[in-house]
Amino acid sequence: MGKVAFVFPGQGAQQPGMGQHLYQTNPASKALMDTLESLRPGLLDLCFHGTAEDLAETRNTQPCLFACELAAAAALQDAGISPDLVAGFSLGEVAALCFSGALSLSDGFALVSRRGELMQADAERADTAMAAVVKLDTKTVEDLCAQFSQVYPVNFNCPGQITIACLREQLEPFSAAVKAAGGRALPLKVRGGFHSVFMSEAARQFGALLENYSFAAPSIPIYSNYTGEPYGEDICTLLARQIENPVRWETIVRNLLADGVDTFFEVGPGNVLSGLIRKIDATARCFCIGTGEDVSTAVKEFRSC
Numbered sequence: 001m002g003k004v005a006f007v008f009p010g011q012g013a014q015q016p017g018m019g020q021h022l023y024q025t026n027p028a029s030k031a032l033m034d035t036l037e038s039l040r041p042g043l044l045d046l047c048f049h050g051t052a053e054d055l056a057e058t059r060n061t062q063p064c065l066f067a068c069e070l071a072a073a074a075a076l077q078d079a080g081i082s083p084d085l086v087a088g089f090s091l092g093e094v095a096a097l098c099f100s101g102a103l104s105l106s107d108g109f110a111l112v113s114r115r116g117e118l119m120q121a122d123a124e125r126a127d128t129a130m131a132a133v134v135k136l137d138t139k140t141v142e143d144l145c146a147q148f149s150q151v152y153p154v155n156f157n158c159p160g161q162i163t164i165a166c167l168r169e170q171l172e173p174f175s176a177a178v179k180a181a182g183g184r185a186l187p188l189k190v191r192g193g194f195h196s197v198f199m200s201e202a203a204r205q206f207g208a209l210l211e212n213y214s215f216a217a218p219s220i221p222i223y224s225n226y227t228g229e230p231y232g233e234d235i236c237t238l239l240a241r242q243i244e245n246p247v248r249w250e251t252i253v254r255n256l257l258a259d260g261v262d263t264f265f266e267v268g269p270g271n272v273l274s275g276l277i278r279k280i281d282a283t284a285r286c287f288c289i290g291t292g293e294d295v296s297t298a299v300k301e302f303r304s305c
Helices: 020-025 027-039 043-049 052-056 058-078 092-099 105-123 138-146 168-180 197-210 235-243 249-258 272-280 292-304
Strands: 003-008 085-088 128-134 151-158 161-167 184-187 261-267 285-289
Touching: 003 058, 003 092, 020 027, 020 043, 020 058, 020 292, 027 043, 027 058, 027 105, 043 058, 052 058, 058 092, 058 105, 058 261, 058 285, 058 292, 085 092, 085 249, 092 105, 092 235, 105 197, 128 168, 138 151, 138 161, 138 168, 151 249, 151 272, 161 168, 168 184, 197 235, 249 261, 249 272, 261 272, 272 285, 285 292
Parallel strands: 003 085, 003 261, 261 285
Antiparallel strands: 128 161, 128 184, 151 161
C-alpha cells in the first residue's frame, strides 16, 4: 500500500448545510467546530443554514470552508487514519498548514477570516469573473489569454482544464474565442478574479499581516500552491504570493504521486479535487469526506484494501 494524502478544497466547494452531519455525528468534529464558533459566533449557523448566496460571499466562504475541512480531517484522524502528506487548494492551503502543525487552530482561523475579507475587498474594486476552460491544452489557453488585455490563466488544475480570471466584460468574447478553438469556458460560482493581478492589494496586505504570526515547522510535509513543491522555510512569502499567482494543482498532484501517494482523502464538502486527481491519474484512489457517513464508508473501504 502506498502513502496517504489529505487534500483540502478551495472556494467553490461550499454548499448549504456543509459540516452539519459531521457536527451531529462525530465528537472530534463537534469539538473543533465549537472552538471556532467561540471565536466567531454565528459561524455554525452560516455553515448549516446559510443560503448559497450567503456562502458565496468570500468573507463567509473562507472561514466556513476552513471549519468544515478541518472538522472532516479531525473525524478521519479520530477514526485512525492519518496522512503522510497534505496539500490544499487556495484557502485550503491555510487549513492544510493548520493540520500539519505549522499554525495553531486559532491563528489559522484568524488568518483565513482576514484573507477572505481582503480578497473580497479586492474583488469589489473591479467587476471580475472566473471560468474553467476545458478541452484545450495549456499553451492554447495561454495563447488565447494573451489576446485579451485582462484575461489571465490562474489555476492549472489537470490536463485539459485551466481556470482563468478576467474582467467580466471580457468573459463573453474570451469564451467565444475558446469555443472557436474547440474548447468550452464554464463560469465558476465565485465572486472575484482570484490568483491574478486583481488580488495584488490583498496579497500585499496579507503578506504584512503574516509577519505578525509565528509558524512552526510542519510535522507533515505540505505542498505549496505557488511552487507546486514541498514547503521550505519561508511560509509567509509563499502564502502571500499564492493569492495573486496561479495555483499549480496538477504539479502538486503529480509530485504527490511521485512521492508514493496512491490514496487521497478530500476533506470537506464536494468532490472537485477528487475529480481533478482522477483526471491526472485514473488509478488513484479518492475518498470524499463531507459527512459522518462518508467517514464510515471511507474507513471501511480503505482498511479492506
